Structures are given as structure tokens and as C-alpha cells.
């Protein structure tokens with residue numbers, strides 16, 4: 011048996027608040043004024059339960075727009091934007107701006123030596139093709 015087969019799923023322990031009904035600890039179910047003669051008490055509990063990390067990642071991937079918005083709102087995190095490189099192609103000079111975020115990276119290519127509409131690339135392959143001068 012390989013190590014892989016034995017590998018346990020990585021879990022993350024998170025609070026999972028929910029309403030629970032427990033037997034009244036005062037009268038032990040025999041009904042008293044504390045439990046309004048029901049024998050039970052309704053309480054809010056927040057046990058920490060293990061959740062497989064893969065489920066969390068799947069959730070994030072499927073809800074990236076919401077998650078990204080919340081991250082910016084709560085933690086002030088925004089995508090990182092930086093100039094990846096400045097290119098000299100046959101017909102001109104271009105700045106490759108990389109936008110890095112939870113959702114991955116993408117590139118905006120701006121022409122520097124004259125006015126032109128920016129180009130957007132979401133695949134490295136496409137960007138590389140552009141850089142080799144195949145998309146002009």
C-alpha cells in the first residue's frame with residue numbers, strides 16, 4: 011500500500027453554530043418552571059466540527075465573486091497589481107500589468123508608445139503568443 015492510499019483528508023476545524031434541544035438539567039426531564047414544564051431547554055451551541063478542506067476550497071472556487079468581495083470588505087485585501095515587464099515588440103513598446111488575486115492571475119497589456127486599446131489575457135499561453143508577436 012502506498013503512502014497516498016493512507017493519506018487522510020485534511021480537515022479544518024470550524025465552529026458550526028446551531029440550535030439544540032437538551033434535556034432540562036434542572037429537573038432532568040421531569041418538567042419544572044425553568045423549562046416551562048416541557049422537560050427540555052432550547053439552547054444555542056457552537057461545537058467545533060472538522061470540515062474537509064477540499065469542501066472549503068470547492069466552495070471558494072464556486073463562489074469566488076462573493077468570497078472576493080467579502081475578503082475585500084472584511085480584511086481590506088485587494089488583488090495585487092504590478093508591472094510584470096515592459097516589452098519591445100516589432101511595432102512598439104508595451105507594459106504587461108499582472109493582476110494577482112484569489113481567483114488566479116490575469117494580464118493587461120498597455121501600449122506605451124502610442125494610444126491603443128488595452129489587451130486582456132487570462133491565459134499565460136495567450137500572453138506568451140502575444141509576446142512572441144503572433145497576435146499583432
Ligand SMILES: [Zn+2]
Nearest residue numbers: 034037042045
Ligand atoms: Zn426543567
